Each structure stands twice: as C-alpha cells, then as structure tokens.
Amino acid sequence: MRIGELSGQTGVKVVTIRFYETQGLLPPPRRTASGQREYTPADVARLRFLRHAGELGFPLSGVRELLGLADAPGTDCDAVHAVAARHLEEVDSRIRRLQAMRRVLKRAVSACEARVVARCPVVETLSDHAYCGEEHALTSRR
Amino acid sequence: MRIGELSGQTGVKVVTIRFYETQGLLPPPRRTASGQREYTPADVARLRFLRHAGELGFPLSGVRELLGLADAPGTDCDAVHAVAARHLEEVDSRIRRLQAMRRVLKRAVSACEARVVARCPVVETLSDHAYCGEEHALTSRR
DNA sequence: GCTTGTCTCTATAGTAACTATAGGATGCAG
DNA sequence: CTGCATCCTATAGTTACTATAGAGACAAGC
Numbered sequence A, B: 001m002r003i004g005e006l007s008g009q010t011g012v013k014v015v016t017i018r019f020y021e022t023q024g025l026l027p028p029p030r031r032t033a034s035g036q037r038e039y040t041p042a043d044v045a046r047l048r049f050l051r052h053a054g055e056l057g058f059p060l061s062g063v064r065e066l067l068g069l070a071d072a073p074g075t076d077c078d079a080v081h082a083v084a085a086r087h088l089e090e091v092d093s094r095i096r097r098l099q100a101m102r103r104v105l106k107r108a109v110s111a112c113e114a115r116v117v118a119r120c121p122v123v124e125t126l127s128d129h130a131y132c133g134e135e136h137a138l139t140s141r142r
Numbered sequence C: 001g002c003t004t005g006t007c008t009c010t011a012t013a014g015t016a017a018c019t020a021t022a023g024g025a026t027g028c029a030g
Numbered sequence D: 001c002t003g004c005a006t007c008c009t010a011t012a013g014t015t016a017c018t019a020t021a022g023a024g025a026c027a028a029g030c
Helices: A003-010 A014-022 A041-055 A060-071 A077-114 A121-127 A129-136 B003-010 B014-022 B041-055 B060-071 B077-114 B121-127 B129-136
Strands: none
Touching (some): A003 A014, A041 B121, A060 A077, A060 B121, A077 A121, A077 B077, A077 B121, A121 B041, A121 B077, B014 B041, B077 B121
C-alpha cells in the first residue's frame, strides 16, 4: 500500500509517517520504480503501536526503547515495565504541577468574578512578590 | 543595576532576560557607554510579574496580553479575567488528558507487576488495536 | 600597568514532536 | 490528454527556552 492508505488505516498523518521514518522509528520501506514508498501490513501494526505510545504521551526516545524491546525475541517484560513506570511517574509529576498551577489560578479567577476587591486579583497575584510563597508547589515547570 | 544583579533579584536567568527582551516582553533598557544593559527597580517588578505568569503556565502570548492590560491606565479587569479564565480552561483540559493517559498507563503497569499474564501487558496495550476504544478519552495531545 | 577572574556582549544552533510550505513529479479517471 | 489527488524532497516554523562560541568589559590584587 502507499503512504496515504497507511495513513488512513492508522490515523497517523502522512507527514508524520515520513517524520517517523527520518527518526528511525519506522523502517524505510521499499520504493516503487518512481520512488514512492510501499508499505506492508507489518508497517500498519508498527505504526499503530507508535500511535498508541504517542497517545499515552511517551516521548519518542521512550517509544524507540519500547519498540526495540518489543522487537527483541522474547520480550523483556522487566525492561518494558521500567520504561512505562518511569513514564507514569513523569505523567504523575506533570499532573501535580498542573494542579498546583490550577489552584493558584482558580483562586485569582474566582476572586475576579466575585468582584469584592478594588484592584484586579489576577494582576495582583502576578505582581505580588508575597505570592512567591506558593512557589514551593509550583516548582520548575516542564 | 546590571543584568546579573537583575537575574539574582528575580530568579530569572540572564539568558532568559535577554530572550524576553527579544520577544518584546521586557523593554530594551538603557546601555552603558560600553554597551552593557542597565536596569531599574521597575524592571525588577516587571520581570517578577513575568516569572509568576510563567510559573502559572501562561504562554508568552498570554503574558504579553496581560502585561499590556496591566500597563494600561486603569486595569481592565474584565479583559484580564478573560485571559486568565481561558488559560484556566486550558490547564483543566491538560489535566484531564493527562489523567486519561494515566489511567491506561497505570492499568498496564500494574498488570505487569502482578505478573498474572504470559505476554507483556504494556506491549499488549500498545499493540492492541482494540485499545483504540480508549481513544475518545485521549484526544489529540498538546 | 598587568594579570586574573567574573561578567557581559552578540549570534547561532539545539531541544521535542511535529506542522506547514514550496516546488515538482506521479498515478489514475474521464 | 487533461485535470486532480497523491506523492516526492527539502526547508523553515512552532514554544520557551538552553547551550555554545568567541569576544569585549570591569574590578581586585600585585
């Protein structure tokens, strides 16, 4: 099948498929005489794996590891588990950081709606250095 | 004060301060005869505002808007509220997406630990096209 | 006056994970 | 055979910075 068909079957955009190829996540397929890529059902499976991993937020480096492990004869479940567990921790940490942001933000936005104060609570929150007390919850972002 | 001092007082790295200047978030300061930047206490306040907004996850475009509104004579609280409320929704949405990821991920990782199945649950989760049923919860990332 | 060390300057490139665009070539239906 | 969808490569843009190179500036000590 050609790249458009592969894209349709997997839900991965054509440009992204080519991008995955440059990143070594998808093996370079055979080409027709005119240079067009020709894929097999095995590529569909691999690309679906890629997509699912992407949807679960694995970074491409992690996906690469997972693919390597899944490809190896007799999957090393421990190694796979380690990659996934590490990513789960990362997701947890991102959630915690976002929730900390959310609390501060929600408080300011709500105060704004309540209209009980003279000065804009959002601007105050951002301007006030005392707010830095919240800083502990809002550790380095990313 | 020079840029290093400003950096120390605000916790924003020197390179980041210069970056904010190129992005129009911090006005270009006066320069000494030799070309070094000279800042005032007003710059400290503005940079702290910038840092707080950054910690709350506002995109630079949002920070730009907020700064513009905060600078205007007589803060337009409604406009500020709109920017903040929009960002709050964005944060909420990111949290929801991450939590959906987390559920799927947690299930696979736990199954892995329980060791009740023959094949690696993480690899299964990623390979199984039936998993696409979860797709609704895991909408387009980013 | 000279050296040493820290700070500052500009400009460029790299990060993640794609997306967008330009400018052509190919494949297929009518 | 013409038109349109699809395909090709290569390059640049996105976000919010960080890293690096190579050079100039400032303060202290000798």
